[in-house]
Amino acid sequence: MELLTYSLENKGNLPVYMYLYECIKNDILTGKILPGERIPSKRVLASHLGVAIITVENAYAQLITEGYIISREKRGYYVSEDMELSSLPIDRSGELPILSDNEKAAKVETSPLLADFSVNSIKSDSFPFDSWAKLMRRNMLDHEAGFLQAPTGKGVYELRKAIADYLYKNKGMTVDADRIIVGPGTEYLHHILIQLIGRSCFVAVENPGYKKVGQIYETNGVRVIYIPVDEKGMKIDRLKNSNVKLVHLSPAHHFPTGTVMPIHRRSRLLNWAAEQDAYIIEDDYDSEFRFEGRPVTTLYSMDSSNVIYMNTFTKTLAPSIRIAYMVLPEKLHRRYNEKLSFYSGSVSGFEQYTLAAFISEGYYERHIRRVRNQYKKCRQEMLSALEESGILECIEITEDKAGLQLAFRVRPEYLKNAVGLEQKALENGVKIVPFTAYCYGNGEYYGDRYLLYYSDTEKSRMISAFCVIKKLLKN
Amino acid sequence: MELLTYSLENKGNLPVYMYLYECIKNDILTGKILPGERIPSKRVLASHLGVAIITVENAYAQLITEGYIISREKRGYYVSEDMELSSLPIDRSGELPILSDNEKAAKVETSPLLADFSVNSIKSDSFPFDSWAKLMRRNMLDHEAGFLQAPTGKGVYELRKAIADYLYKNKGMTVDADRIIVGPGTEYLHHILIQLIGRSCFVAVENPGYKKVGQIYETNGVRVIYIPVDEKGMKIDRLKNSNVKLVHLSPAHHFPTGTVMPIHRRSRLLNWAAEQDAYIIEDDYDSEFRFEGRPVTTLYSMDSSNVIYMNTFTKTLAPSIRIAYMVLPEKLHRRYNEKLSFYSGSVSGFEQYTLAAFISEGYYERHIRRVRNQYKKCRQEMLSALEESGILECIEITEDKAGLQLAFRVRPEYLKNAVGLEQKALENGVKIVPFTAYCYGNGEYYGDRYLLYYSDTEKSRMISAFCVIKKLLKN
Numbered sequence: 001m002e003l004l005t006y007s008l009e010n011k012g013n014l015p016v017y018m019y020l021y022e023c024i025k026n027d028i029l030t031g032k033i034l035p036g037e038r039i040p041s042k043r044v045l046a047s048h049l050g051v052a053i054i055t056v057e058n059a060y061a062q063l064i065t066e067g068y069i070i071s072r073e074k075r076g077y078y079v080s081e082d083m084e085l086s087s088l089p090i091d092r093s094g095e096l097p098i099l100s101d102n103e104k105a106a107k108v109e110t111s112p113l114l115a116d117f118s119v120n121s122i123k124s125d126s127f128p129f130d131s132w133a134k135l136m137r138r139n140m141l142d143h144e145a146g147f148l149q150a151p152t153g154k155g156v157y158e159l160r161k162a163i164a165d166y167l168y169k170n171k172g173m174t175v176d177a178d179r180i181i182v183g184p185g186t187e188y189l190h191h192i193l194i195q196l197i198g199r200s201c202f203v204a205v206e207n208p209g210y211k212k213v214g215q216i217y218e219t220n221g222v223r224v225i226y227i228p229v230d231e232k233g234m235k236i237d238r239l240k241n242s243n244v245k246l247v248h249l250s251p252a253h254h255f256p257t258g259t260v261m262p263i264h265r266r267s268r269l270l271n272w273a274a275e276q277d278a279y280i281i282e283d284d285y286d287s288e289f290r291f292e293g294r295p296v297t298t299l300y301s302m303d304s305s306n307v308i309y310m311n312t313f314t315k316t317l318a319p320s321i322r323i324a325y326m327v328l329p330e331k332l333h334r335r336y337n338e339k340l341s342f343y344s345g346s347v348s349g350f351e352q353y354t355l356a357a358f359i360s361e362g363y364y365e366r367h368i369r370r371v372r373n374q375y376k377k378c379r380q381e382m383l384s385a386l387e388e389s390g391i392l393e394c395i396e397i398t399e400d401k402a403g404l405q406l407a408f409r410v411r412p413e414y415l416k417n418a419v420g421l422e423q424k425a426l427e428n429g430v431k432i433v434p435f436t437a438y439c440y441g442n443g444e445y446y447g448d449r450y451l452l453y454y455s456d457t458e459k460s461r462m463i464s465a466f467c468v469i470k471k472l473l474k475n
Numbered sequence: 476m477e478l479l480t481y482s483l484e485n486k487g488n489l490p491v492y493m494y495l496y497e498c499i500k501n502d503i504l505t506g507k508i509l510p511g512e513r514i515p516s517k518r519v520l521a522s523h524l525g526v527a528i529i530t531v532e533n534a535y536a537q538l539i540t541e542g543y544i545i546s547r548e549k550r551g552y553y554v555s556e557d558m559e560l561s562s563l564p565i566d567r568s569g570e571l572p573i574l575s576d577n578e579k580a581a582k583v584e585t586s587p588l589l590a591d592f593s594v595n596s597i598k599s600d601s602f603p604f605d606s607w608a609k610l611m612r613r614n615m616l617d618h619e620a621g622f623l624q625a626p627t628g629k630g631v632y633e634l635r636k637a638i639a640d641y642l643y644k645n646k647g648m649t650v651d652a653d654r655i656i657v658g659p660g661t662e663y664l665h666h667i668l669i670q671l672i673g674r675s676c677f678v679a680v681e682n683p684g685y686k687k688v689g690q691i692y693e694t695n696g697v698r699v700i701y702i703p704v705d706e707k708g709m710k711i712d713r714l715k716n717s718n719v720k721l722v723h724l725s726p727a728h729h730f731p732t733g734t735v736m737p738i739h740r741r742s743r744l745l746n747w748a749a750e751q752d753a754y755i756i757e758d759d760y761d762s763e764f765r766f767e768g769r770p771v772t773t774l775y776s777m778d779s780s781n782v783i784y785m786n787t788f789t790k791t792l793a794p795s796i797r798i799a800y801m802v803l804p805e806k807l808h809r810r811y812n813e814k815l816s817f818y819s820g821s822v823s824g825f826e827q828y829t830l831a832a833f834i835s836e837g838y839y840e841r842h843i844r845r846v847r848n849q850y851k852k853c854r855q856e857m858l859s860a861l862e863e864s865g866i867l868e869c870i871e872i873t874e875d876k877a878g879l880q881l882a883f884r885v886r887p888e889y890l891k892n893a894v895g896l897e898q899k900a901l902e903n904g905v906k907i908v909p910f911t912a913y914c915y916g917n918g919e920y921y922g923d924r925y926l927l928y929y930s931d932t933e934k935s936r937m938i939s940a941f942c943v944i945k946k947l948l949k950n
Contacts, residue, residue, distance in 0.1 A: 127623055184797075187819060195695065212817060318824075322824075339694065344660055345797060346659045351826070
């Protein structure tokens with residue numbers, strides 16, 4: 001093992017830990033450090049480079065999250081062995097990510113329950129009505145005739161440009177605004193994709209996952225394959241020898257497991273798509289809600305030729321705002337222009353112009369930051385309520401790094417009492433969601449796991465609620 | 476011939492001519508006056524009932540428009556002979572109609588042309604920004620949490636209720652708000668229909684007509700039959716022995732000919748649909764813009780069991796507002812609930828609530844009245860410019876009663892110079908649209924016809940423009 005030496009003067013505007021992350025990633029991608037090779041301990045590298053240990057820790061954490069390195073207990077850090085690097089360009093990502101479109105997530109309910117962890121209930125006061133109304137009004141005065149024109153099928157150019165700039169600045173993605181298609185929700189965008197790709201092939205979706213995606217394709221006469229998810233995300237080996245031409249997944253944060261697909265599986269996936277002339281829908285729906293480290297690099301940034309990047313404003317702004325978008329790879333974009341450019345705009349011009357100003361004038365980033373902090377606080381409250389309730393004796397948190405919910409599994413010794421847990425909890429006034437609700441067919445593999453959506457329930461009530469579950473598990 | 480006697484005390488709130496129209500229609504539908512029977516002259520009936528001749532004239536005009544009676548030159552008025560009445564319930568229609576969704580129509584352009592009659596260019600200043608912004612703001616303050624919730628797939632209930640009330644009040648249609656589906660344009664609604672009806676049957680559309688409708692179905696793998704239109708609308712005999720399960724038409728005002736489908740053909744169409752278990756999409760897209768007489772009775776009012784009533788707010792409010800709706804017949808509604816209720820809302824909740832208030836608080840009716848008057852004025856300007864230019868020597872106006880454009884045909888003696896007229900006119904700075912642009916396949920039958928969209932071009936320029944065309948025709 002050689003000591004890694006990087007000149008910190010070249011870091012530019014990047015925080016030190018991100019620069020370090022980029023340098024090590026580069027060395028791995030270019031083969032300077034080999035798969036299986038051990039890398040220095042945090043303490044050693046920190047002292048060697050003259051930086052704080054926490055800085056190295058943060059860089060390593062990001063590398064682990066993205067699958068470049070692994071940590072072996074009591075033995076140190078190693079470059080991941082199952083890399084298949086081939087043709088992975090290096091991207092330059094930014095700081096923040098965005099949130100998005102799944103329709104259930106932010107339903108507001110007044111409930112007679114002790115605690116409802118089945119839907120997100122904390123966003124009701126977070127929509128920036130004032131700025132939104134101000135921009136809408138200003139647009140109405142400014143744009144006059146243009147503001148009233150029918151938006152084109154792809155969407156208003158100003159909005160597509162604002163999205164492209166945002167993606168560049170915040171995720172390091174280089175996106176041609178012309179290849180962005182705006183629609184009133186991801187469902188509409190899937191309909192467009194069906195028209196582009198046709199109905200004779202198969203579509204693959206994650207299992208467990210958002211069931212609605214498969215439902216949309218099936219309802220439209222496209223055959224759907226449900227592919228199991230393991231601890232590294234979708235088992236992409238199952239795609240081989242299939243007639244799959246379109247794969248839907250969320251590599252940055254799988255729902256509901258929270259898995260981040262590691263780099264080696266990502267590159268295998270991209271290689272498969274290139275060989276098969278297939279497309280990957282990268283649904284980055286909750287990428288703005290990663291609480292620790294940088295946003296995860298997008299598949300699109302790794303290789304955009306077969307990736308359809310999809311995201312939505314529904315989760316970050318409000319469920320009532322129906323605006324989502326996708327970035328088409330070049331081939332599909334050409335097909336769109338030939339075949340589907342006759343369509344009219346599908347989203348109100350008023351709201352498109354308003355959102356364009358909202359993004360390009362920085363309101364959106366500030367809003368995201370505010371909402372993310374709000375979630376972070378809720379998450380912290382929930383984590384300490386879990387701690388204080390003593391329930392961690394019976395359950396283990398499996399995911400709390402990102403998204404709008406925590407995931408937990410029941411510890412093996414308490415599994416016998418976990419049968420019908422959600423029903424028993426509900427009878428006692430506590431609503432939780434089992435993973436099996438998101439499984440297609442036999443979901444037994446996930447029979448021990450549950451979700452807790454963040455909630456603005458006060459902490460003392462949360463503690464009581466967790467005590468209820470603890471009692472049920474301990475019997 | 477017996478003299479018709481009606482007691483005018485029963486007329487309620489109806490204008491006398493409308494009451495008279497209803498009475499005579501009733502007598503025809505119930506067989507009190509028989510097909511082929513002569514009815515009194517305007518003068519005789521007016522004196523018999525003690526009303527003004529103009530009142531009877533208006534009532535007769537509406538009966539003629541809808542095909543109940545015909546006028547034989549120098550011989551008087553007769554009940555139409557080709558009635559097939561069967562099962563036609565009598566409806567109670569109101570006063571005003573609405574406009575709508577075809578996406579091209581209201582494009583605003585600054586043009587170096589002498590006159591552009593190819594797109595509607597007069598609505599740019601008519602959108603009621605103030606009331607809209609006021610209601611939007613009030614809703615933002617009032618609704619709080621509810622306003623931010625995801626709208627259901629069918630749309631926000633408040634909006635569907637407001638639409639149902641509007642249809643009752645203004646068109647006499649009895650509509651269950653629950654059967655209304657709101658979408659971001661009629662294109663989206665056609666996609667929903669494809670999912671409800673499937674891809675194995677044929678869809679019939681009008682030829683000439685809005686080409687986009689056929690295009691949507693073809694793009695989605697549904698086979699389309701283009702059915703010719705004669706002076707009574709779609710030749711529905713062509714539907715017999717076909718595998719057509721869905722027919723799209725605009726019986727109140729066919730585009731571009733302006734034909735109103737007469738009652739006997741309507742009832743044949745309804746009977747055919749009932750026998751074949753097929754559905755009729757009644758696209759009432761410009762029904763708010765009938766300038767003379769009452770709105771034409773809808774097919775839906777005659778028999779709603781196989782009629783999908785479709786309309787949009789795009790034409791009446793602004794092309795940038797993407798809100799359309801359809802009313803599903805009971806069977807399809809049940810199928811929607813079973814199969815498609817998983818879809819999320821497709822139109823911004825903000826705009827749905829705003830439009831709901833805009834309609835239910837009377838702003839919409841006032842707006843329509845204002846816009847209709849504006850169009851009426853433009854039409855009048857255009858008609859007098861046509862008159863003053865002397866072009867009526869060479870052309871004949873074939874339609875000016877409704878819609879956002881006039882239609883004309885070149886008189887037979889000038890046809891030899893009409894070849895390539897739109898091109899020659901364009902070279903001279905005048906843009907007009909030939910009917911053939913809306914024909915599928917061989918459109919020769921309409922080779923002598925053109926459209927003139929209303930325009931805010933000043934009258935003197937219009938006169939010059941018409942002189943250009945006259946010169947081209949006279950050579």
